[in-house]
Amino acid sequence: MLNADIHIAKSRNDQVATAIRMELREELLNVISHVVSLQEALLALSARNVNTLFVGYTHMQPAQPVTFAHYLLSQFDTLNRDIQRLEEAYTRVNMCPMGAGAIATTTFPISRERIAELLAFDGVVENSIDAVSGRDFILEVMAALTILAVNISRFVEDLIIFGSFDVNLIELPEDFCSTSSIMPQKKNPDILEVIRARMGDIIGNFMASITTIKALPTGYNLDFQEVTPKLWECIDIIKEALDMLSKLITKVEVREEKLARPELSFLAATELANMLTRNYHIPFRASHKIVGALVRELISKGMTLRDANAEMLGKISATFGFEIKLKDEDLQAALNLSNIVNLHNVTGGPSPAEVRRMLKTREEILNHVRSRVFERRSKIKKSIEKLESAVKSLIGSAGSHTNR
């Protein structure tokens, strides 16, 4: 009788959906673990670079001084939201469609809740039509992977630019690049370029799936079958990319000496104006104009902000109607990039103290993620073991039956 039951509850439509969800929940946990690995690498590198000066870019132009750890933590935080999205998707993936049959459940008295529990699901996809024809759980995972891919691609783009001949702020590890025998000073960031392109593949797979599923009426259609391989492909690509990046990132070195380039002294301009307002009570708009005029004068003379002195600044201030007695130590402090970074110590700022605080809380965040992944894996493992032993004992008793 049980045999018949199993037979009857069984339809390709709900079985396929169940099997995909069982594999997908494991893969989601795998992807999360891979993201965590990259985050660990980012934290480790950050810890070594809390005081390492770096350039904060906007519009591909140097804008303000930051630290390398501050930059790396921005990548950490972005990935954190990716993990949240993946974990939230998990709650909808790990629901059981089994028992929905072809579309209308079954007339045999099964307990869908019991099946769900045996298979380690967190609940049942109740409505049977929805259970066999809903594929938004796949699209949602692909969407989360697409956004993760965009984030990875932007990070990789940063690394390529930072490591390029002209920007040259970081040294990319040799074994992730290719060089020509004749131009040993030229390193092509091969692995990063490949990762960047592969992130596009995830977008393409998502678009293909969206296009296919959007056009389908409710109910099982064989088109679904073509969508699933694209899901697995996305997962494989992202895991490999995260893996390569985790390995690469730990070997990145900052060329801190490049921060000493005279041209980069202009990064202090904003803080110089701030100082005039803070220490000499010049209204903000005016101090902005004064510094602008100073910079223009320096440039016209082929000099940089490093060459500014108290006298110059005093003269220009006077032309704007502000007679100030500028202390040279104030000027030097305002032009010192490390000093500027230290002053940016509000929440989320680049100051080493603030970065150290953030590093600590990020360690805790990772611990929480890791234990949630662990718990989910344990739950699945236990249920499957229980199920397997139940099946074994069932087969055993069925076997002895037959033997009698």
Add this chain to the structure above:
Amino acid sequence: MLNADIHIAKSRNDQVATAIRMELREELLNVISHVVSLQEALLALSARNVNTLFVGYTHMQPAQPVTFAHYLLSQFDTLNRDIQRLEEAYTRVNMCPMGAGAIATTTFPISRERIAELLAFDGVVENSIDAVSGRDFILEVMAALTILAVNISRFVEDLIIFGSFDVNLIELPEDFCSTSSIMPQKKNPDILEVIRARMGDIIGNFMASITTIKALPTGYNLDFQEVTPKLWECIDIIKEALDMLSKLITKVEVREEKLARPELSFLAATELANMLTRNYHIPFRASHKIVGALVRELISKGMTLRDANAEMLGKISATFGFEIKLKDEDLQAALNLSNIVNLHNVTGGPSPAEVRRMLKTREEILNHVRSRVFERRSKIKKSIEKLESAVKSLIGSAGSHTNR
């Protein structure tokens, strides 16, 4: 001094991000409310159609009998996951980037937490680089809207097919269709076709945004500015579509008489086999084959399952080696579509009893969503009022200052 503070904390980069998030959180609540309206319409229509027979389709072929309420609830449940995704996106949207400045916060002693609270945010986007250059909150909302659009498009496709001349299971409301004066029997589902196409626009906007953002390095880039209008366009399109669908759906009528078409009697085939197994202990595989043979014979004679009788079925069973004395009442029960639907009463099945249970729990789900939306709106309203009154009193005191 405060004036200066405000000036200094201020940069286009964090301001723009803050303004988008403030508008977006309200729009997210609006979209959720629009989804809820459609769900209310679905529940109302379901309540009127708990016993209305309907066809469950797979592969665009009639597969099993269900009820119209059962079908409508499958749409409700799908939309429910869309609401979850939108609410989860809300938690990441409603975080405050203010105070991040151009990229590196500020050297003036502001409290980013206090600003966030005053502006009714649930927290701070800490890392300042992340705060000004992260746009995954926009992509995430667009992804959620894209999946919602796919779901709406599939629902609309169903309605177009169900209402088409050949399928003709439902009657679409006249005022949402166009007819020609000469062919009054032909109704073109204009509004539904337009909705279907507009759902494609959301996908297109998402793709455009993905393509643009994927290519950008970290830091503010003006390309961002071109992405935001696409976000608002997606929101406007989806709200309008949900609005039209909510109005249309309440006027849909089922042509229940179409279920009486003799050809549709074949929908009983699966249950007929089940009955043979259940009542006459024929193994499932065999009963499947017996019913298959019966159907083939009927078709060859130009008949349908409605024309089957106990004798016929008995004879065919015998050819498969099963001598059964089939009661005519068993046969009639197995062929009665309403009866079949009643028998499908496991969790999530089409039986009126189960559908009624589901209707009740869905009402509760809606209540919860509505109160969460209400609470979020209240919180925003209160904070903004408080902020406005604080600003007023500040301006007042500043004013009196000036007057002195």
Add this chain to the structure above:
Amino acid sequence: MLNADIHIAKSRNDQVATAIRMELREELLNVISHVVSLQEALLALSARNVNTLFVGYTHMQPAQPVTFAHYLLSQFDTLNRDIQRLEEAYTRVNMCPMGAGAIATTTFPISRERIAELLAFDGVVENSIDAVSGRDFILEVMAALTILAVNISRFVEDLIIFGSFDVNLIELPEDFCSTSSIMPQKKNPDILEVIRARMGDIIGNFMASITTIKALPTGYNLDFQEVTPKLWECIDIIKEALDMLSKLITKVEVREEKLARPELSFLAATELANMLTRNYHIPFRASHKIVGALVRELISKGMTLRDANAEMLGKISATFGFEIKLKDEDLQAALNLSNIVNLHNVTGGPSPAEVRRMLKTREEILNHVRSRVFERRSKIKKSIEKLESAVKSLIGSAGSHTNR
């Protein structure tokens, strides 16, 4: 010396581009041949169905009577434009980038024109920067394949709908469908659903490639390397789909008896109004209204246009102020679907005479395509043979050199 020359002209960048173009030109000819095969199948099926009545649909509603051949030729003509696009892409693909080196050509005195000729190219991609960093030739082919995929997908959608249980105008071949043992009357169009979904893959691959290439600056980037496999995948998918469709289409049978369904008599409505205008000089607007009123009356009585008679139509005409003496033969002629089709004999219309004319010209079109493909293949073959023999004799003489 020659050895050195070859070495020097050689760079991965121009070599890769050359190799892709050489493979792609052959594959383009292969795809064109596959399209031609499908077109041949369409012509063969058309020839058997010149007089077979069929329904012309708009908005998924039956609109006017056509013939099956007329429908099939519409697919032929669409594919024809796909071939044009592929042939035009060929002219840009078959240009030679060789000799462009890494980006700036070479300082060794090579003849790029001679290399191009030896490799059977139609010309040189002149500017060397353009030659190594242009990938629009790949995007263009993928765009042409994308549009072809859209056209195939729409054709397949038609076949699925025409063969569905409810529409049931055609019989899909059994070996391209799956049936269940228990519901032998239900045929799932498996192959067609799979083709439909795979056409989405081509779109996805194109989108991935667009996203990747759009973001790249000029010059060779390794991202290119990830685009090429997607190109080959698109080509493989489309060839397989065309192959399956060609085989399937030849076995499609029209269920002409379905055209005799009383409901479909309404297809004559437009022509009935035309007849009133033509034969009885009733202004077109009025005759439209008269027929509309007639149809409404028939429907209200549970009748169809087949049940209309001269008296009925006369009475309704009178209420619109037109006293006509309608001849019954005029009415019968206007209601006869075959007759209506015969009357639609302007250029491109469904009348058998016009379809026969079109069939003939389409045969000629195919001949032209086939001979262009043949010529291109011959040219490539000859060049390659010549090149190989030149290389052989060179190696021979080099060998003897060495031996000396």
Add this chain to the structure above:
Amino acid sequence: MLNADIHIAKSRNDQVATAIRMELREELLNVISHVVSLQEALLALSARNVNTLFVGYTHMQPAQPVTFAHYLLSQFDTLNRDIQRLEEAYTRVNMCPMGAGAIATTTFPISRERIAELLAFDGVVENSIDAVSGRDFILEVMAALTILAVNISRFVEDLIIFGSFDVNLIELPEDFCSTSSIMPQKKNPDILEVIRARMGDIIGNFMASITTIKALPTGYNLDFQEVTPKLWECIDIIKEALDMLSKLITKVEVREEKLARPELSFLAATELANMLTRNYHIPFRASHKIVGALVRELISKGMTLRDANAEMLGKISATFGFEIKLKDEDLQAALNLSNIVNLHNVTGGPSPAEVRRMLKTREEILNHVRSRVFERRSKIKKSIEKLESAVKSLIGSAGSHTNR
């Protein structure tokens, strides 16, 4: 009678398709003219920069010396293929669907060829089903615009990078950028960033249209109506972008002094090896290794290729087993970037002589494009004038008729 004819031939379905094609053919010519304007600007700037040294980049790394004109011509040639694609699309756009009616032509004796001629089409879209339900002509234009958008985006990306603080090879015109009062040395390439993002919109519109049309069965569907505005939007965006770029490009200045940076002396490495092979008969592989060793030694000493001398190179050659007596003039010639560029004078190379030749032929190409556009515009204008005068005389005679 004619009146009736016109009435009858008329259906929304073929009228809409005809109207779109009539507007689209004009817009195609407009887009082509805008591309030509950009090409003219490129030629003008090239003419001024035939001898201006520039860097040829691969992998975002400086690779070989070229000239700025050589780079600009690579953009010209890319745009040339875009024009070809647009002109080829034109031949399929400018075909007339009029007379196809709703789907099955008409029973009134019209001449579709005559209508096509009157409306200045180049021919008839014959099959009437194809004529009203084919939208590949729209997709094809959008595909061509998408590829053009990709090409523009890559060009814009180049300009942003070349103009960035770190690369700094060109000076972008002030009025297309934004600066801050405080950091006058920092120019944000606003217009270019906006163009780059808008090119993404074209991709998004194309994707939306593909997704919508792919899912539609044959026959007119109202979804089509939503696709057309996207087509016009693409055209408006591309015209505006081309317009802005044409204006911007003429004001771009090269910072030739940057080419004198000692680090860029490494650009001569390849040619140095070539010289060893050419003048001193060292096998190519060996000369590659020798130069590589030289570069490594120079870098280790903090020097650049500029600091190399004949003695150094001789010593290193000797360690590889090649005793050569290097002339200092050979070394200096091999290290001189202008000299290197002059030597790259094979077809399509950067040498001023070759660039001058290409400039001349490109002028001719532009002349041909301009005259084809002119002829097409004239043909349309003449036909429309003729049609209008025919209509006037018809109305005139109809008027006099009525008056009688």
